[in-house]
Amino acid sequence: MAVSSVGFNRGFFAEDNDGSMDVIDSMGHAKMTPVQASTIPLFMKHKDVVVEAVTGSGKTLAFVIPVLEKLIARPRLRKNEVGALIISPTRELATQIHSVFSSFLSAQPNFDSDNTSTSLLPPALLLVSSQQSSPEQDIERFLSTGADIVIGTPGRIEEFLLGKGRGKVSVKELEVLVLDEADRLLDLGFQNTLTRILTHLPKQRRTGLFSATMTDADAISELVRAGLRNPARIVVKVQSRKEGVTQQPTEERRIPANLQNYYITCRASEKTLQLVRLILHETTKFQASQFIVFFATGACVDHFYRILPSVLPSEATLHSLHGHLTPSARTRTLETFSSAITTPSSPAILLCTDVAARGLDLPHVDAVIQYDPPSDAKAFSHRCGRTARAGRAGRAYTLLVGREEEYVDLMSVRRIPMKRHSYVGGKALQSEEDRTEDEDVSLYLSRCRKTLLADRALHDQAAKAFVSFVKAYSKHEASYIFRVKDLNLVGLAKSYGLLRLPKMPELKDADLDDWEDANVDWNEYAYADKVQEAKRKASLMKTTEEEQLTRKRKAERVESKKANAPWSRKLGKKEEREKRKQIKISKKKWEKAQGNDVKPEENLKRTREEVEDSEDEEDDWDDLAKEERMAKKVRKGEVSQKAFDSKFADL
Numbered sequence: 001m002a003v004s005s006v007g008f009n010r011g012f013f014a015e016d017n018d019g020s021m022d023v024i025d026s027m028g029h030a031k032m033t034p035v036q037a038s039t040i041p042l043f044m045k046h047k048d049v050v051v052e053a054v055t056g057s058g059k060t061l062a063f064v065i066p067v068l069e070k071l072i073a074r075p076r077l078r079k080n081e082v083g084a085l086i087i088s089p090t091r092e093l094a095t096q097i098h099s100v101f102s103s104f105l106s107a108q109p110n111f112d113s114d115n116t117s118t119s120l121l122p123p124a125l126l127l128v129s130s131q132q133s134s135p136e137q138d139i140e141r142f143l144s145t146g147a148d149i150v151i152g153t154p155g156r157i158e159e160f161l162l163g164k165g166r167g168k169v170s171v172k173e174l175e176v177l178v179l180d181e182a183d184r185l186l187d188l189g190f191q192n193t194l195t196r197i198l199t200h201l202p203k204q205r206r207t208g209l210f211s212a213t214m215t216d217a218d219a220i221s222e223l224v225r226a227g228l229r230n231p232a233r234i235v236v237k238v239q240s241r242k243e244g245v246t247q248q249p250t251e252e253r254r255i256p257a258n259l260q261n262y263y264i265t266c267r268a269s270e271k272t273l274q275l276v277r278l279i280l281h282e283t284t285k286f287q288a289s290q291f292i293v294f295f296a297t298g299a300c301v302d303h304f305y306r307i308l309p310s311v312l313p314s315e316a317t318l319h320s321l322h323g324h325l326t327p328s329a330r331t332r333t334l335e336t337f338s339s340a341i342t343t344p345s346s347p348a349i350l351l352c353t354d355v356a357a358r359g360l361d362l363p364h365v366d367a368v369i370q371y372d373p374p375s376d377a378k379a380f381s382h383r384c385g386r387t388a389r390a391g392r393a394g395r396a397y398t399l400l401v402g403r404e405e406e407y408v409d410l411m412s413v414r415r416i417p418m419k420r421h422s423y424v425g426g427k428a429l430q431s432e433e434d435r436t437e438d439e440d441v442s443l444y445l446s447r448c449r450k451t452l453l454a455d456r457a458l459h460d461q462a463a464k465a466f467v468s469f470v471k472a473y474s475k476h477e478a479s480y481i482f483r484v485k486d487l488n489l490v491g492l493a494k495s496y497g498l499l500r501l502p503k504m505p506e507l508k509d510a511d512l513d514d515w516e517d518a519n520v521d522w523n524e525y526a527y528a529d530k531v532q533e534a535k536r537k538a539s540l541m542k543t544t545e546e547e548q549l550t551r552k553r554k555a556e557r558v559e560s561k562k563a564n565a566p567w568s569r570k571l572g573k574k575e576e577r578e579k580r581k582q583i584k585i586s587k588k589k590w591e592k593a594q595g596n597d598v599k600p601e602e603n604l605k606r607t608r609e610e611v612e613d614s615e616d617e618e619d620d621w622d623d624l625a626k627e628e629r630m631a632k633k634v635r636k637g638e639v640s641q642k643a644f645d646s647k648f649a650d651l
């Protein structure tokens with residue numbers, strides 16, 4: 001990495017504190033990095049600082065050293081007093097910062113005063129969600145051992161200072177406040193909590209804001225909110241050679257100089273295929289063995305964690321990390337991933353959400369792959385920055401589909417240059433537009449489907465992941481680029497290995513020519529978990545019974561309609577007959593009025609007919625009136641339909 005010419009200075013450290021220098025020596029850091037060289041002297045000299053420097057440039061030590069030295073140099077605090085507060089947006093990052101402080105604190109020389117052996121500063125206190133320690137236990141521990149330095153996430157710190165710890169924990173002597181990933185901490189998600197914490201702290205304190213993505217605009221608004229006074233703004237810029245331009249050899253960029261930042265365009269259906277081929281390409285071409293792959297949601301991580309083994313070499317080990325896992329599972333994952341012994345033929349791959357985007361220092365990550373670009377554009381450089389740390393080489397790849405390619409311009413405006421990487425594998429490419437769907441898509445689809453078919457729970461999870469992705473996509477910050485209506489959902493469903501398309505409004509008008517459901521007997525498709533399967537079967541049986549009952553009821557209704565039909569038809573016939581009669585009567589009257597020479601027999605006949613008809617008519621009207629009266633009673637529920645039918649069915 002770029003290092004300054006300035007060495008770590010013993011003069012920084014308090015007398016008797018050679019331990020800190022020993023720790024730095026043991027870390028192998030001969031010189032300070034530029035951000036350390038510019039920040040440490042200022043922050044130690046009681047200046048507020050706002051620091052922006054790329055990922056992996058050593059910002060942690062730039063605040064750890066001044067915090068330690070300030071506290072060591074002052075009189076000891078009481079056990080209920082906090083001297084420095086470090087706030088971080090995630091528990092993983094807080095834990096990492098805590099471990100850096102701990103390595104310094106445990107190396108403090110013991111000194112002998114009044115014949116007791118005491119450390120200069122007590123151990124730092126870590127406040128993050130955990131099954132091991134509740135907020136009450138944190139406070140108990142703090143009061144019994146003291147902790148001049150407290151590190152934690154906003155929620156737990158608020159609880160500690162203003163919740164259960166109110167009145168017990170004192171911030172009167174607070175000397176330093178550090179907001180790591182300050183732009184994230186001061187944005188909407190944490191705003192209210194942060195404001196409550198900041199208002200509670202004494203104004204006489206030093207404050208440091210640190211981030212890789214602290215633009216001038218962010219810095220100004222955040223300074224006011226964080227209560228900084230006349231701060232020093234430190235921006236460490238990265239210059240890199242502009243490719244192919246000789247006149248203007250360097251350009252400023254907001255990602256590490258040694259990070260190769262690529263994008264690959266592919267079809268939605270080819271994303272999983274590209275992911276797998278990229279991993280293989282990296283292991284063979286660059287001997288890469290540690291990867292981080294970012295997805296849009298925790299459900300997507302869970303889904304790909306289950307299906308990727310069917311398309312990756314069996315030697316690859318997958319790990320998953322997202323916010324819905326338990327704290328202990330998150331800790332375990334990070335520990336096993338970072339300590340895994342990996343080789344190109346047995347790589348370790350961490351699948352995660354943005355929970356791992358910021359701050360995590362996993363020095364051996366060779367490549368970062370963004371299966372989906374992040375919703376928040378700022379997260380992009382943080383994600384890429386999990387590789388190429390501390391001067392090491394690293395590569396980042398982002399998969400872009402269709403108009404998502406415009407994202408490259410958006411990043412370029414933010415001084416994050418991206419370079420096109422050719423589509424990996426498959427047939428030699430003509431133009432990207434002309435290329436037909438990669439032949440291996442169907443092969444991958446069938447392998448993923450085979451995995452899903454082993455357990456119905458995997459199918460449920462797949463559908464959940466797919467829906468969650470579409471939902472996340474609809475909330476993309478750069479909504480003019482990421483539009484759900486432009487998404488090829490059918491193609492995406494292939495990349496997810498879905499068995500059938502989920503019922504969702506976004507798929508209503510989708511072109512399904514390119515889609516075929518998997519051949520599945522949905523009644524037989526079972527859950528691997530016995531209890532869940534028993535429940536499904538019970539509910540299936542209930543549904544079948546209900547369906548049978550519904551079918552029976554429908555059949556009865558049809559029958560009953562049929563039974564009622566004569567009555568209604570009869571009613572129709574009666575009306576017709578009535579009409580005919582009226583015509584006949586009027587015709588007769590007309591003939592009489594014309595003095596028609598109708599034969600007497602005919603006259604007689606007609607008269608008889610007429611009489612019969614009129615008798616008929618009276619009977620009909622009587623019947624109809626009776627019917628109507630009874631129908632009213634049926635409607636009121638006074639008479640049953642059956643009784644009604646039996647009386648009038650023959651009419």
Ligand SMILES: Nc1ncnc2c1ncn2[C@@H]1O[C@H](COP(=O)(O)OP(=O)(O)OP(=O)(O)O)[C@@H](O)[C@H]1O
Pocket residue numbers: 001003027028029030031032033036053054055056057058059060061211212358359360361363385389390
């Ligand atoms: N002076 C130094 N010389 C060499 N390596 C260093 C030096 N200081 C820190 N490092 C190493 O650089 C790596 C990155 O440091 P750190 O995590 O502090 O970066 P950062 O700037 O906070 O990154 P991010 O923005 O991702 O949080 C660590 O592995 C650390 O040990």
